[in-house]
Amino acid sequence: MKKMTDEQLSELEQDLNAIRDAVVADLGERDARYIRRIIRLHRTLEVGGRAMMPFGFVPPVLIAATAALGVSKIIENMEIGHNVMHGQYDWMNDPSLHSQTYEWDTVCTGESWRRTHNYEHHTYTNIIGKDRDYGYALLRLSDDDKWKPLHSLQFINYVLLSVFFQWGVGLHELESERIRRGEVSLNEKLPFLKDFFRKGGRQAFKDYLFFPLITFPVAPIVLAGNIGANLIRNLWSSTVIFCGHFTQDAETFTEAECENESKGHWYLRQLTGSSNFTGGKWVHLLSGHLSYQIEHHVFPDIPAHRYPEISEQVQAVCRKHGIPYNTGSFARQYGTVLKRIFAFSLPDRVRSKVPALTMGQAT
Numbered sequence: 001m002k003k004m005t006d007e008q009l010s011e012l013e014q015d016l017n018a019i020r021d022a023v024v025a026d027l028g029e030r031d032a033r034y035i036r037r038i039i040r041l042h043r044t045l046e047v048g049g050r051a052m053m054p055f056g057f058v059p060p061v062l063i064a065a066t067a068a069l070g071v072s073k074i075i076e077n078m079e080i081g082h083n084v085m086h087g088q089y090d091w092m093n094d095p096s097l098h099s100q101t102y103e104w105d106t107v108c109t110g111e112s113w114r115r116t117h118n119y120e121h122h123t124y125t126n127i128i129g130k131d132r133d134y135g136y137a138l139l140r141l142s143d144d145d146k147w148k149p150l151h152s153l154q155f156i157n158y159v160l161l162s163v164f165f166q167w168g169v170g171l172h173e174l175e176s177e178r179i180r181r182g183e184v185s186l187n188e189k190l191p192f193l194k195d196f197f198r199k200g201g202r203q204a205f206k207d208y209l210f211f212p213l214i215t216f217p218v219a220p221i222v223l224a225g226n227i228g229a230n231l232i233r234n235l236w237s238s239t240v241i242f243c244g245h246f247t248q249d250a251e252t253f254t255e256a257e258c259e260n261e262s263k264g265h266w267y268l269r270q271l272t273g274s275s276n277f278t279g280g281k282w283v284h285l286l287s288g289h290l291s292y293q294i295e296h297h298v299f300p301d302i303p304a305h306r307y308p309e310i311s312e313q314v315q316a317v318c319r320k321h322g323i324p325y326n327t328g329s330f331a332r333q334y335g336t337v338l339k340r341i342f343a344f345s346l347p348d349r350v351r352s353k354v355p356a357l358t359m360g361q362a363t
Contacts, residue, residue, distance in 0.1 A: 001251055001272055002323055009264030015317045016267050016298055019310055023302050031303050032092055038079055038285075045072035049229065050211065056221040066225045070232030071286070076105050077237055078288030079304065085110060086118060088303045107170035107200045112192065116173050122300055126245070126252045126273035133245070134252065136161060136168060137177045140344045142252045147347050154345045165234035166203075170196055236286065239334060244293030247275040248336035249326045270297035271318060276311075276327035283330065284308065294325065 049069030081104030
């Protein structure tokens with residue numbers, strides 16, 4: 001991480017606070033119209049997809065229905081659920097869009113997400129040993145984790161995590177690695193597991209029993225379409241999240257260097273530990289505007305559709321302070337994610353002999 005004096009960090013804090021203050025002062029009807037329009041789009045796609053699904057015995061109809069339902073789930077999870085639960089629309093005083101009451105269409109409960117993501121991940125971003133999102137306790141993505149033989153299979157873990165992403169995220173709070181080490185008892189996790197199985201059971205019943213059964217003559221087709229829609233959502237959302245956090249140049253940090261950090265230091269960590277990717281308006285929408293992950297980590301409670309508008313200002317602040325702004329095409333960033341997963345699956349002595357596998361990390 002770039003070394004900055006207390007005075008420089010204070011100036012960085014002031015520069016970024018000014019951007020945030022200007023956006024917050026401008027929030028209003030335009031933002032309310034935007035999120036309500038997105039909700040209508042999500043509902044239209046969901047109703048359309050489910051209405052077409054019983055006619056899926058015609059292959060093009062099944063493809064269209066599955067795609068519509070999958071995109072609907074992506075929009076609800078990424079642009080609506082994730083952003084609403086960050087408090088981006090609390091100022092509207094709409095109970096259906098409030099961060100503390102919103103419950104999204106995925107296995108992970110809203111309460112669990114707010115604890116593990118909103119608090120833990122956004123407070124301790126990329127701090128090894130504090131941010132459990134870094135590798136999801138399954139992947140070795142830093143030298144700070146000692147290599148073990150099982151890490152050689154982590155590409156398999158990555159594929160499985162991506163395919164079953166909503167279930168992996170839903171179980172994240174279980175902290176299975178800490179249970180294995182005896183740091184946490186399973187009994188302590190029983191309240192969480194009770195909520196998880198209740199929510200997960202409802203989700204599975206809805207997609208894999210209820211909708212197929214009410215279309216009984218074509219139940220297998222509807223079941224296949226629902227499985228396909230969830231798969232589309234899981235693969236896309238996991239890829240977006242990995243491209244925002246685990247690219248080659250995304251830095252990691254130690255607990256010691258982040259101890260008693262100022263707000264300016266926290267800003268610096270968010271800027272250097274996150275990654276953006278470029279794309280058109282639909283790419284940004286379907287990613288929940290996490291294509292602007294840097295802006296999101298700096299301003300998590302600003303409506304995400306505002307990130308493209310302030311991106312140039314954030315880049316200007318980075319240039320002013322000599323801070324790298326990690327961005328690139330979606331293909332390039334995803335390529336570096338795969339490279340990182342592969343590189344850290346190798347023993348250190350093997351990886352060190354291959355210059356092309358050198359990762360840009362903070363130490």
